[in-house]
Amino acid sequence: MTILVTGGAGFIGSNFVLDWFKSSDEPVVNLDALTYAGNLENLASLQGDARHVFVKGDICDRALIDHLLAEHQPRAIVHFAAESHVDRSIHGPGAFMRTNVEGTFTLLEAARAYWSALQGEAKSGFRFHHVSTDEVYGSLKPQDPPFAETHAYEPNSPYSASKAASDHLVRAWHHTYGLPVVTTNCSNNYGPYHFPEKLIPLMIVNALAGKPLPVYGDGQQIRDWLYVTDHCSGIRAVLAGGTLGETYNIGGWNEKANIDIVKTVCALLDELRPDPAGPYARLITYVTDRPGHDRRYAIDARKIERDLGWRPAETFETGIRKTVQWYLANEAWVANVQSGGYRDWVSQQYGA
Numbered sequence: 001m002t003i004l005v006t007g008g009a010g011f012i013g014s015n016f017v018l019d020w021f022k023s024s025d026e027p028v029v030n031l032d033a034l035t036y037a038g039n040l041e042n043l044a045s046l047q048g049d050a051r052h053v054f055v056k057g058d059i060c061d062r063a064l065i066d067h068l069l070a071e072h073q074p075r076a077i078v079h080f081a082a083e084s085h086v087d088r089s090i091h092g093p094g095a096f097m098r099t100n101v102e103g104t105f106t107l108l109e110a111a112r113a114y115w116s117a118l119q120g121e122a123k124s125g126f127r128f129h130h131v132s133t134d135e136v137y138g139s140l141k142p143q144d145p146p147f148a149e150t151h152a153y154e155p156n157s158p159y160s161a162s163k164a165a166s167d168h169l170v171r172a173w174h175h176t177y178g179l180p181v182v183t184t185n186c187s188n189n190y191g192p193y194h195f196p197e198k199l200i201p202l203m204i205v206n207a208l209a210g211k212p213l214p215v216y217g218d219g220q221q222i223r224d225w226l227y228v229t230d231h232c233s234g235i236r237a238v239l240a241g242g243t244l245g246e247t248y249n250i251g252g253w254n255e256k257a258n259i260d261i262v263k264t265v266c267a268l269l270d271e272l273r274p275d276p277a278g279p280y281a282r283l284i285t286y287v288t289d290r291p292g293h294d295r296r297y298a299i300d301a302r303k304i305e306r307d308l309g310w311r312p313a314e315t316f317e318t319g320i321r322k323t324v325q326w327y328l329a330n331e332a333w334v335a336n337v338q339s340g341g342y343r344d345w346v347s348q349q350y351g352a
């Protein structure tokens, strides 16, 4: 038994792979193009571990995917690979259409050909698990109920539109071809190995460097936050027990305004690494809002709890403390990301 993971050198994918081996010896074939967001250093602890096969490659490369499926005969594909940063999607949407839409299409077609040729239990047990986001549902007003799985798709950014498109493809491949798919739509993740362009790690690394902490607009944008290993356990639950063709929302029941997230990070740093120059909150700087910035996301995660018994293990308070502690304990990882040195990490570790 083997699973094929795409995007397993990114933030959530690498956490998923590391977490997978804590409870399973089932091998993982990890296909990742190592864009700026892919960092093999996240998987350094798996060096020499025969359960983990890393393949540098593109999900748009049909021949490569056909080859990997034929060679490794996975029982499931867990699809994380994506362009994932909203700000980058505003400046350059093309890469998002290519990877998130064309890449998912390519993977679905390869999976369909592979699955069609399987027999018996290998065929009935096969799963294509598509990892998606709550951003496909658009923006909520303050009094609106949280997003349920039945909420209309109303994506507002090039990123969320490309993810919405990929969700629709996955749905259609199930409806039309019977491909055994499940989709999860998750809220904002945070935790170890998060690239410091996203809110929480950016605030931690900027604060430690004494740099301004940029907060968009009035800082009152609300997101639901989930500790990354809780996302991983939710994916494992849906992969194991989700109903084919269904979607499951995964969230942490933690609605927080961005400004409150930043203040929480500052308070934790004041406690754990006090700055002689004064409280870190002095560095908060309001900047011009992101165009089309969604106001509020919130997840109704009752379905995954009711059907599969999943609930997050971390509260926001425990998760954010662990996260800040991780960044304080892993300053070399941060320095390597910031210097671009992580790109040389593979050749440093493995030789040319």
Ligand SMILES: NC(=O)c1ccc[n+]([C@@H]2O[C@H](COP(=O)([O-])OP(=O)(O)OC[C@H]3O[C@@H](n4cnc5c(N)ncnc54)[C@H](O)[C@@H]3O)[C@@H](O)[C@H]2O)c1
Binding pocket: 006, 007, 008, 009, 010, 011, 012, 013, 031, 032, 033, 034, 035, 036, 037, 038, 039, 057, 058, 059, 060, 079, 080, 081, 082, 083, 084, 085, 099, 103, 131, 132, 133, 134, 163, 185, 186, 187, 188, 189, 190, 195
């Ligand atoms: N980060 C979040 O808060 C969040 C929340 C919900 C859902 N998601 C979804 O989870 C998935 C993973 O998100 P993340 O935050 O880990 O993203 P990330 O940007 O940290 O990682 C993406 C990974 O995909 C790889 N990749 C990109 N293009 C590729 C291609 N063409 N072929 C192969 N690999 C490619 C990158 O190298 C990187 O390792 C995405 O699908 C994202 O939409 C993310």
